[in-house]
Every structure is written in structure tokens, then in C-alpha cells.
Amino acid sequence: MTGTVAAVHPLARASRLRGSIRLPGDKSIAHRALMFGAMASGDAIISIRHPGHDVLSTVGALRALGAFIGEDQGVGPDDPTSFRVAGRGDHAGVRVTRDASADCANSGSTMRLLAGLAASGRGEVELRGDASLSRRPMERVATPLRRMGAAVETTHGHAPIVIRGNRPLAAMEHRLEVASAQVLGAVAIAALSADGQTVIRAPGATRDHTERLLRWLGAGVGRVTDPSCPAGTVTTVRGPSMLAARSLEVPGDISSAAAWIVAATVHPDADIELLGVGLNPTRLGLVDALREMGGDIEVRPRHTSPDEDTDSGPEPVGDLRVRSASRLSAITLQGDRIAPLIDELPLLAVAMATADGTSEVRGAAELRVKESDRIATLAAALRAGGVRVEEAADGWRIGRGPALPASVLTAGDHRIAMAMAVAAWAGVVGDVALDDPDCVAISYPTFWRDAAVLGATG
Numbered sequence: 001m002t003g004t005v006a007a008v009h010p011l012a013r014a015s016r017l018r019g020s021i022r023l024p025g026d027k028s029i030a031h032r033a034l035m036f037g038a039m040a041s042g043d044a045i046i047s048i049r050h051p052g053h054d055v056l057s058t059v060g061a062l063r064a065l066g067a068f069i070g071e072d073q074g075v076g077p078d079d080p081t082s083f084r085v086a087g088r089g090d091h092a093g094v095r096v097t098r099d100a101s102a103d104c105a106n107s108g109s110t111m112r113l114l115a116g117l118a119a120s121g122r123g124e125v126e127l128r129g130d131a132s133l134s135r136r137p138m139e140r141v142a143t144p145l146r147r148m149g150a151a152v153e154t155t156h157g158h159a160p161i162v163i164r165g166n167r168p169l170a171a172m173e174h175r176l177e178v179a180s181a182q183v184l185g186a187v188a189i190a191a192l193s194a195d196g197q198t199v200i201r202a203p204g205a206t207r208d209h210t211e212r213l214l215r216w217l218g219a220g221v222g223r224v225t226d227p228s229c230p231a232g233t234v235t236t237v238r239g240p241s242m243l244a245a246r247s248l249e250v251p252g253d254i255s256s257a258a259a260w261i262v263a264a265t266v267h268p269d270a271d272i273e274l275l276g277v278g279l280n281p282t283r284l285g286l287v288d289a290l291r292e293m294g295g296d297i298e299v300r301p302r303h304t305s306p307d308e309d310t311d312s313g314p315e316p317v318g319d320l321r322v323r324s325a326s327r328l329s330a331i332t333l334q335g336d337r338i339a340p341l342i343d344e345l346p347l348l349a350v351a352m353a354t355a356d357g358t359s360e361v362r363g364a365a366e367l368r369v370k371e372s373d374r375i376a377t378l379a380a381a382l383r384a385g386g387v388r389v390e391e392a393a394d395g396w397r398i399g400r401g402p403a404l405p406a407s408v409l410t411a412g413d414h415r416i417a418m419a420m421a422v423a424a425w426a427g428v429v430g431d432v433a434l435d436d437p438d439c440v441a442i443s444y445p446t447f448w449r450d451a452a453v454l455g456a457t458g
């Protein structure tokens with residue numbers, strides 16, 4: 001937890017935002033690096049700065065499944081935690097040998113990706129989660145795993161999920177109904193132990209960390225665009241594939257950086273530097289959208305080669321400098337522009353609320369099944385702060401309104417809490433009181449500390 005939460009109330013407009021920070025390690029990459037480390041042969045050190053609760057849920061769940069993961073805290077305030085993962089790979093590169101019950105808490109990625117890992121293991125595994133995770137759809141991952149031959153039971157389509165291992169999995173072609181990196185990742189992980197080539201067609205380009213990391217660890221995995229489906233992708237996995245352990249320093253999380261990218265863009269007196277951030281092109285939708293609206297965002301890549309043998313492995317990394325935009329114009333986002341900024345949409349809504357004209361988001365119905373119903377939670381929060389919001393089944397229309405003080409119900413959703421904090425600091429809404437400021441620690445445990453460093457003391 002942050003330990004400084006009591007100091008953050010109420011959140012008020014900051015006079016200026018200045019400074020330079022390092023973000024927590026990317027949550028999506030961290031989950032995968034830890035899981036693949038446990039599946040690989042050999043030992044690896046996965047270094048993750050300020051791991052949030054979701055990442056720690058993956059560590060805990062892997063331990064419950066029998067993985068050995070040691071943990072060394074860095075000494076400096078920004079030093080990464082080093083997770084020493086002892087890989088226990090067998091011929092398929094996957095091994096879950098224990099009958100176990102693993103708590104995935106609030107983390108959808110932990111549950112869905114581990115479902116793929118457990119499907120190719122040997123024991124019987126139960127995956128459970130908190131109230132929010134237990135409301136989220138799980139058939140989307142159970143169905144393709146069952147087609148491969150896995151025994152997967154959901155609880156009326158939700159968690160807890162029970163997976164009985166020790167079954168041969170078949171290599172086959174899948175056509176995913178939702179463009180979900182979690183589902184794609186689960187199927188790809190299971191496919192590592194199937195005999196032959198698995199083909200996974202997704203209707204949209206999701207984050208490709210699974211493919212990048214698996215290939216980097218030696219698996220026969222690739223991804224191309226789908227010639228038969230505009231915006232679609234085809235991932236191929238050759239099995240059985242063995243993973244060779246490699247150490248990795250997880251880059252900073254662009255989804256955490258997003259808070260400051262939006263805050264600096266919208267605030268009239270801001271200049272913020274974000275160091276060592278992951279610049280995977282499938283995650284840069286927010287940067288593209290804000291630049292199109294008139295944002296001033298400088299991206300300085302450190303290296304771009306996906307196969308380069310560096311500490312940050314197969315992921316491009318760089319620094320960002322974001323300064324106040326002189327003005328923002330409205331934007332409409334839909335179709336294949338949604339997946340690359342799915343987690344950043346609540347923050348983008350804050351920028352939309354300051355733009356000239358009415359902005360629109362469509363084709364984002366997935367937001368209704370995130371940690372909260374993010375369309376409803378966000379619309380209510382922004383409206384309370386005076387922003388004009390029209391809710392649609394799959395998005396919203398947003399325009400400027402008077403900045404009013406607001407009491408915000410976050411529904412325990414970290415992304416809503418951070419978006420509304422940014423809205424308050426940038427003056428998009430009036431003073432904000434959050435019902436649950438601690439929930440930011442799901443992904444960004446140092447959020448309130450970084451806010452103070454940058455001058456957003458409220």
C-alpha cells in the first residue's frame with residue numbers, strides 16, 4: 001500500500017506540474033515474464049520496479065501452483081524488486097504439478113493467463129478472485145481451452161475456475177470472438193505443450209507481449225496481420241516448445257505513465273519527464289490520440305529492435321517528455337483504435353473533457369467488463385464534476401462543462417481513481433474526494449508519492 005493515502009484529500013487543482021519520475025514496471029509484461037520464468041528451464045531474475053497488487057497476485061498464485069520465487073527488495077527508493085524465479089520446465093516447457101487453489105485477487109490477467117498454464121499442467125487447479133474479478137467473463141478463455149482438450153469448469157461463466165490437467169492438448173486453429181490479449185495469451189501458453197502448429201486469429205490487434213516474450217525465450221511463436229480480416233492478427237505457436245530462462249528488467253508501465261501524459265497535456269503549466277517507459281507500439285494509442293488532438297509529447301526511444309538482447313528483452317523502451325498543450329481539439333475513436341488504448345480510455349476521457357468540441361469513443365464495450373463497468377463508473381464520476389457526458393452502450397460522447405467539486409465512487413477501480421485525480425489536479429473538474437484512494441495500488445503503488453514529486457499535492 002502507499003502509506004501516504006491520508007495525505008491526499010481533497011484533491012485540488014495543482015499550480016504547476018514539473019519533474020521527472022520512473023514508473024512501476026509494466027504490469028502486462030511483468031505477469032508474463034514471471035509466468036514464463038516459472039515455465040522455463042533454468043533460473044531467471046525478473047526485475048520489477050514498484051510491483052503493484054496485481055503483479056504480486058501473479059507471484060502469489062505461481063507460488064501456490066508450486067513455483068519457487070525468491071524476492072529481493074532493492075535498497076534505494078526506486079530500485080526494482082528482483083524476483084528470482086526457478087524454472088522447472090519439462091519437455092513442454094510447462095509444469096503445474098500441484099493440486100492447488102490460487103488467489104488471483106483483482107487481476108484478470110493473472111487468472112486468464114494462468115488458466116492457459118494450468119490447462120497444460122498435471123494437477124487440478126482452482127483459480128479464484130475477489131468480488132470484482134468474480135463478476136468478469138471467463139468463458140471467453142475456458143471455451144478455446146476446452147476445444148484443445150483441457151478440462152475447464154467455470155462457475156456459471158465466472159470464477160472460480162477449476163482446471164484439471166494431465167490431458168493432451170491438440171494444436172488447432174482458433175478464431176477469438178473478442179480482441180483480448182489475455183485470452184490470446186492463455187491459448188498461446190497452452191499451445192506450447194500441444195503437438196503441432198496452433199493458429200490464433202484475433203479480430204483486432206491487441207498488445208503483443210506474449211508473442212514477443214515467448215519468441216525471445218526460444219519458442220516458435222510469431223504474429224502477422226490477418227490478410228482475411230482488416231485489423232485482425234494471426235498468432236502462430238509451434239509445439240511442443242521449450243522455454244529457456246532469461247533475466248529481464250521490466251520496462252516502466254505506459255499505462256501508469258498515461259496519468260502524467262494526460263495531466264501534463266491538460267494542465268496549463270506543465271513539463272514532465274517519464275523515464276524508462278515501455279514503448280511497445282501496441283500500447284501507444286493514447287500518445288497517438290493526444291498528439292492528434294494537439295498534445296505536445298516527445299518520445300525518445302532508447303532501442304527499438306524487438307530481438308535485441310538487452311536487459312529489457314524484446315520490448316522497446318524510452319523516455320517521454322510531455323508539456324502543456326496550447327489547445328486540444330475533439331477526437332472520435334473507434335474500431336481498431338480502441339485496443340491500443342483500452343486501459344487509457346478513462347484518462348483520455350479527461351483530456352476529451354477539455355477539448356474544443358465534442359469527442360466520441362465507440363466500439364469500447366469491453367470497458368463494461370473491466371475491474372468495474374468503466375463506462376458507467378467514469379460517466380457518473382465526470383458528470384459529478386460538471387463534465388458533459390452522454391453514455392452509449394459501447395462508449396461515450398464528452399464535452400466541456402463547468403468544473404464542479406465531486407465526491408467520486410471509484411468502485412475500487414484503480415484506473416477510475418487515477419483518472420479523477422488527474423481531472424482534479426488539471427482543473428478539469430473541481431476538488432475531488434475519492435472513496436477509495438488506496439485502490440491505485442492495484443497497478444501503481446507509488447502514484448500518490450509521484451504526484452507529490454511532480455507538484456500535484458492538491
Ligand code: S3P
Pocket residue numbers: 027028029109179180181182183185206207342343366
Ligand atoms: C491485458 C490485456 C487487456 C487489458 C488488461 C491487461 C493483458 O485486457 O485491459 O489490463 O495483460 O493482456 P483484455 O485482454 O481483456 O483486452
